[in-house]
Structures are given as structure tokens and as C-alpha cells.
Amino acid sequence: MKIIDWLGNFLTPKKDSTINFETFRMPESAVAVQAYSLFVCIDLVATISTKCSFGVFDEKGQIKKSALWVMLNVKPNKNQNAYEFWHELVAKLLYYGEVLVLQKKDQLIIADSFTKEEYALKDDIFSNVTRGSFTFNGLYGSSKVLHLKLRNTDISQLVRGIFQMYEELLNSATTKYHRGKYEKGILKVSAAARGANDFEKNFETLMNDYFKAYFQSGNAVLPMFDGYEYVPGTAESTKKYSNEITDIVKLFEESLSRAAQALKIPVSLVRGDVASIGDAYDILLSNCVDPIAKLVSCELTGKFYTVDEIAGGAGVVMQTKNIKHVDVFSIAGNMDKLIASGITSIDECRVEAGWNALNEDWSQQHFITKNYATANGLEDGAVTAENKEEKDEPEGKEDISGKEPGGNSGNT
Structure with a gap:
């Protein structure tokens, strides 16, 4: 029995079929639980990562919608769109710990397998690179490919020892379940x-x-x-049957928790808990997604730009700001503060909120209210509580009495 078939049959049994719980005692059953747990966690991160956008910046720090921008954000190759490409890349990166991408005629191709020869003072060499049933001939140096390495071993090896313990517990629970399931x-x-x-x-x-x-x-x-x-038989057997079902469910939940911890994912997200989900997403971004974004950004920038261009401010940034849903009404006050303090323009705020820039002269200007002044400005006569009354007084009144300042009449 294939693992994926076993897992599919267990999760979605046919209406007229029964589950053979003897399969729990097969060696592949524990592997299927491990695969299920890793699949749920890796798919969560990979799916979230597809919401990232890529900013391609020129030496002036301005976004440049070039062919590279289109390739990263829309269509990396002829057979995949951006969602499919980045979902596969992040999933393989998380599972295997590294992934290789070839650039062929303005296309980015993710390798299914490859052989790597590592060197200390020159490029690593990649050979036997395959994609599906096709094998790319030749040798590829590390400076000519995108090689992303997250860690030195795949995640399955990291969690295998933990799941061996769950294998024993699962076999024990299912044996008890099998004994208590039927009427005696x-x-x-x-x-x-x-x-x-x-x-x-x-x-x-x-x-x-x-x-x-x-x-x-x-x-x-x-x-x-x-x-x-x-x-x-007594009702005690029914009670035991219910307890064993609960034990099996708990083992699945525990295996999910261990896989989530290995990938630095908050456990509440994989279990579907909605309490404090905002904090959980912040932790996920900081501990899991941001390091991946940093890795991808550095690799793309280093391979598509020269040293001088990078030093001037050019580069590629995998932006994670689109991952969290933005409610413009909830951030309206903060956006007003950013514009009023001159930190951002109207167009910059619109882009951060997920809207298109207006690209008008007035929308690209920076405004600042009169509430802001420099510290030196207070000493130079800015309005304060102490001198407000003095500032409000007119400097002098027009003399309409016809008298001299000394009090005498202007007529002699």
C-alpha cells in the first residue's frame, strides 16, 4: 500500500467502505502520520509565502517593473505562474533544506534532483540536474544558478526520532481500539x-x-x-472504545505540534485555534517566513546585480507585507499620522494598504502639519504655553487720539 493512498483512504473513506485499523500496525502507518503532519505544516508556510510580492529596485531605490519583475511576480516559466512556482520552491526548501533553480532563456526552472560537488575556494558544481523526466546536460557553477540552502539536513530527518516514539504510542492505542471496537x-x-x-x-x-x-x-x-x-458485554467496553478514539486523535494532534515546532510555526495555527491569531501570525512571520524572505532576497540580489549596483541601492526584496490582511479603516488613523508627519506620501500609503498609486504630482508630495517643529525652533520663538499670550498681543495700536506719546495734544 502506498503511503499517500493509505493517507487518502484514511482521511476520506468511501461511504460504503470500512477502515481496516490493522493498517495502523503496518510500518508505513507511522510514516504516513509523519508525512501528514509535515505536509500540513509545510503547506501552510508555502501557501502563506505565495502572498509575498517582489520589489525590484534600481540604484535610486525606486521600484522598476522590468522583465525580472514580471518573471518574479507573474510568470517565472512557461508552465508555472508565480503562485505555483513559489509554493513549490518554499515547500521543497522547507522539506529538503535546499533547492536549486536554473535560469534558462528568461525562465526560472526548479530542479527536482541534482548532484552537488562542494568546494572551498571556487564555485560549487551542480550536475545531473533533472526536472520531471528531462535531464539538463552540462555542469553549472553556483554563480550561474540560484541555490537556496536553509539548513544542512531535510526536515524529515530532524523529526524522525520524535515520530519513532509516536509510532509506538500509535500502535498501542490502535491495538486497544481494535480490541474495544466490537461487541463482546x-x-x-x-x-x-x-x-x-x-x-x-x-x-x-x-x-x-x-x-x-x-x-x-x-x-x-x-x-x-x-x-x-x-x-x-458491559458498557465499559463502549467507554474504552471512545477513549481509544480520543487517544488516536490526540496522537495526531501531538504529531502536528512537533512538526510545527520543528518548522518554527506557532502550534495554534496548525490546530486551527482562533484565539490570539494575530499574535500567532506575527510569530510565524518573524520566526519562519522572514528568514526565508531574507534568504531569497539575498540570493536574487547577488545573482542579478553587480557589486556596484548593489552598493548603489539596487536589488530584489521579497516583501512579506502582503501576508497579513489589511483593513484600511482600522489603519486610517495611523496612515493620517504618517502623512501628516511627512514620513510618507499619499501614494506610498496607498501602496502599503494594497492600493495602486495615483502617480499624481500632489499624491507624491510630502506634507507636514504646523504641529511639528524642531527643538531649536522652540527657543527661536515657536508658540509655547508660556509665550502664547504674548504672541497673541498686537505689536502696537494705531494712535487716533491726536495726542503725542507724552500725553499732550498734537495741537499747539
Whole structure:
């Protein structure tokens, strides 16, 4: 049985089929639990990462929508759009710890497998690079490819030891489940019935026909021969059955938690808890997504730009600001403060909110209110509580009395 088939059959059984819990005791069952846990966690991060956008900046620090921008944000190659490409790249990076990308005629191709020869003072060499059934001929130096390395081993090796413990617990729980799942009882046979001439025939009919039909039916009546008495099992077996189901569910949850911790994902996100989900997303961004974005940004910048261009401010940035949903009404006050203090222009605020820039002269200007002044400005006569009254007084009044300042009339 293939692991993926086993997992699919277990999670989505057919309506007219029953689950064979004996498969829990197969070696691949524990591997399937491990694969399921890793799949859920890796798919979560990969899906979230697809919401990132790529800023391609020129030496003036301005976004340049060039062919590279289109390739990274829209169509990396002929067979994948940006969502499919980055989802696959991040998933492979998380699982295997590294991923190789070739650039072929303005296309980015993710390798399925490759051979690497490492060197200390020159480029590492990649060979036997494959994508699907196609193999790329030749050798590729590390300066000619995109090689992203997150760690020195794949995640399955990191968590394998932990899941070995869960394998034992899972086998134990499913064995108990299997024992407590079905109805059990005691059949009492009297001495007179055992001594009858047709005892063997009656006993075989009762066990193979009557009891079989009785246990397989929702509502049924069990006919009994003279001298036979069936005593059903106690309600304790039903209670144990329920407990074993709970134990199996808890083991799946625990395996998810361990896989999430290995990938630095908040456990509450993989379990679907909605309490403090905003804080959980902040932790996910800081501990898991931001390091990936930094790795990708550095690799793209280093391979597509020269040293002088990078020193001048050019580069590629994998921007994670689009991951969290932005409610413009909830951030309206903060946006007003950014514009009023001159930190951002109207267009810059619109872009951060997920809107298109207006690209008008007035929308690209920076404004500042009169509430802001320099520290030196206060000493140079800015309005304060102490001198406000003095500032409000006019410097002089027009003399309409016709008198000299000394108090005498202007007429002699």
C-alpha cells in the first residue's frame, strides 16, 4: 500500500467502505502520520509565502517593473505562474533544506534532483540536474544558478526520532481500539444442550449464521435454542472504545505540534485555534517566513546585480507585507499620522494598504502639519504655553487720539 493512498483512504473513506485499523500496525502507518503532519505544516508556510510580492529596485531605490519583475511576480516559466512556482520552491526548501533553480532563456526552472560537488575556494558544481523526466546536460557553477540552502539536513530527518516514539504510542492505542471496537459477550450453554444429538449442528448454525447476522444488523432479533443464553458485554467496553478514539486523535494532534515546532510555526495555527491569531501570525512571520524572505532576497540580489549596483541601492526584496490582511479603516488613523508627519506620501500609503498609486504630482508630495517643529525652533520663538499670550498681543495700536506719546495734544 502506498503511503499517500493509505493517507487518502484514511482521511476520506468511501461511504460504503470500512477502515481496516490493522493498517495502523503496518510500518508505513507511522510514516504516513509523519508525512501528514509535515505536509500540513509545510503547506501552510508555502501557501502563506505565495502572498509575498517582489520589489525590484534600481540604484535610486525606486521600484522598476522590468522583465525580472514580471518573471518574479507573474510568470517565472512557461508552465508555472508565480503562485505555483513559489509554493513549490518554499515547500521543497522547507522539506529538503535546499533547492536549486536554473535560469534558462528568461525562465526560472526548479530542479527536482541534482548532484552537488562542494568546494572551498571556487564555485560549487551542480550536475545531473533533472526536472520531471528531462535531464539538463552540462555542469553549472553556483554563480550561474540560484541555490537556496536553509539548513544542512531535510526536515524529515530532524523529526524522525520524535515520530519513532509516536509510532509506538500509535500502535498501542490502535491495538486497544481494535480490541474495544466490537461487541463482546458470553454464550452460556447448559449441560443438557451440550449432550443433545444435534448440538454440533445447532452450535455451528448459531455461531456462523445467527450471531453473524445479529452483529452486522442495526436492529435485529437473535433466536436462541433451548439451553443457550447470550450475555452481552458491559458498557465499559463502549467507554474504552471512545477513549481509544480520543487517544488516536490526540496522537495526531501531538504529531502536528512537533512538526510545527520543528518548522518554527506557532502550534495554534496548525490546530486551527482562533484565539490570539494575530499574535500567532506575527510569530510565524518573524520566526519562519522572514528568514526565508531574507534568504531569497539575498540570493536574487547577488545573482542579478553587480557589486556596484548593489552598493548603489539596487536589488530584489521579497516583501512579506502582503501576508497579513489589511483593513484600511482600522489603519486610517495611523496612515493620517504618517502623512501628516511627512514620513510618507499619499501614494506610498496607498501602496502599503494594497492600493495602486495615483502617480499624481500632489499624491507624491510630502506634507507636514504646523504641529511639528524642531527643538531649536522652540527657543527661536515657536508658540509655547508660556509665550502664547504674548504672541497673541498686537505689536502696537494705531494712535487716533491726536495726542503725542507724552500725553499732550498734537495741537499747539
